[in-house]
Amino acid sequence: DPEVRTLLKIPEQYSSLGILTSRTGAAAQAFSVDEAAKACNVELLIFELPRDTEGYSGHGNLIVLGAYDVSDARRAVEVALTLIDEKAERIYINEVGHMEMHVTANAGPVLHQIFDAPLGKAFGFICAGPAGIAIVAADTAVKSSPVDIVWYGTPSINLSHTNEVIIGVSGDYGAVKKAVDTAYEKASALIEVFGQKPASILHFTQNPDL
Amino acid sequence: DPEVRTLLKIPEQYSSLGILTSRTGAAAQAFSVDEAAKACNVELLIFELPRDTEGYSGHGNLIVLGAYDVSDARRAVEVALTLIDEKAERIYINEVGHMEMHVTANAGPVLHQIFDAPLGKAFGFICAGPAGIAIVAADTAVKSSPVDIVWYGTPSINLSHTNEVIIGVSGDYGAVKKAVDTAYEKASALIEVFGQKPASILHFTQNPDL
């Protein structure tokens, strides 16, 4: 509808929209949509992060893609959904903490638009909460490997009052991967202080003995 | 107390306040207070929407009404509370999604102040979450019926980082009602993808088989 189009500031050239929305996660969706945008003829129009993650204090997401025809929009959403299922493996939780870690060898237009990732270079996403944990993990990560921090968010800066700190890092693929792996190990060890070892949100079950 | 009065910017002419506050809902309260303001001699002074809804990612509310005498304030709160119980029927949830839909034949000063509803005209409120669902429902609704969108909110615009999109629509009563009913059917069908059929928050019980 033209009125809804005006409201959402969707340029006229896009006749079709792909919409993705969920309660949990931000980066799994961003990385997946980035692959979809590289594979299909779509452009990111809206990327908003409500404070959600159901009981956790992270983000949900609202993503709108514009396409010149409906088959591009449909295919982009299909590609993204398949990848989200896979990338959601890398959202980890325990009783109170959460973290999310992703690496791509080749950042596309969506990661560039959202996180200032240099186009075509490796990009890593490091996120953990409660927020203080991510500062320690990020510091450990960038000390361990020659990467540049190209984006960051704290509860009051660039984020939606979520209880987390995020950094986006760029560099050679090996360096980015090492930084993200180091951050994972550090954040995991710190979050474990609050409960059991963080497990993927896809498989997490509360240990009844804790 | 004069200090609290100054803090909350409550004009001197109001000797009494009516305060409504809860963890769940925004529009059920707004529509109810609007009826109270039409029936009693009170004015809306504060309407703030914390991000709450207990486990859901919608709003709670803080509403302060000003009155010239205590009996007006008390009566306005009584009227509003009775109506809230009734209007809360139209807040629907399931395991992860939520929606809220309301119609009035005759928008009063409170709906005008909060949502730019034209005074004395029919006004409809369409809200659903996760946010992307509401875009589809709103689009379907305004295509189905000749209404004008007079207000909208997305997680980052006009809302408090909640995971929802809201539109307020104005027009003839029949058209507004049709738009809201259409949005209800569309959003309900989409939210059902995430679980059982959304039921009123007053009656929802989790299906143990899901």
Place this chain on the structure above:
Amino acid sequence: DPEVRTLLKIPEQYSSLGILTSRTGAAAQAFSVDEAAKACNVELLIFELPRDTEGYSGHGNLIVLGAYDVSDARRAVEVALTLIDEKAERIYINEVGHMEMHVTANAGPVLHQIFDAPLGKAFGFICAGPAGIAIVAADTAVKSSPVDIVWYGTPSINLSHTNEVIIGVSGDYGAVKKAVDTAYEKASALIEVFGQKPASILHFTQNPDL
């Protein structure tokens, strides 16, 4: 790491950081860190309040302290953690409401920085949610005792869309204590309308009969 330091705007003179972060509470941490800053040679660098409190609609916290050497940072964190355990007694919850009340005889640099508490004077913190309850409690408190309101927050002003209102009060110790005690009694009575009597978050168990 220098890059993380620049990002977080941490002045060069601080060689060590103390980081405190949790999902629940803001003032218990602020009052505890204030004592730590009075006892140790540290300065408050970051104080951010995500909207968290797990299922409740209050704050979590991210606190970063700067120190000239690592032993100061470590000792400040130790002092703060011991006090937080004690002060968390004064975070009260029931099924849906929460409140937090604190008094210090002698506000230090951290409370001054965060809440504009006059240095060296008694300072009281009054917080309750849902938000409307705190307005009534605050009004009752300042009517009962000669204190000045030096800071306040509502869901949309100074807070992170949490469902609470907060006031900070200053004055003679006896007056501040009386105001906070009065607010506690009033807020506790109002929150009890929504369920069982609010109990310390450290001891709360849901009454199975409710």
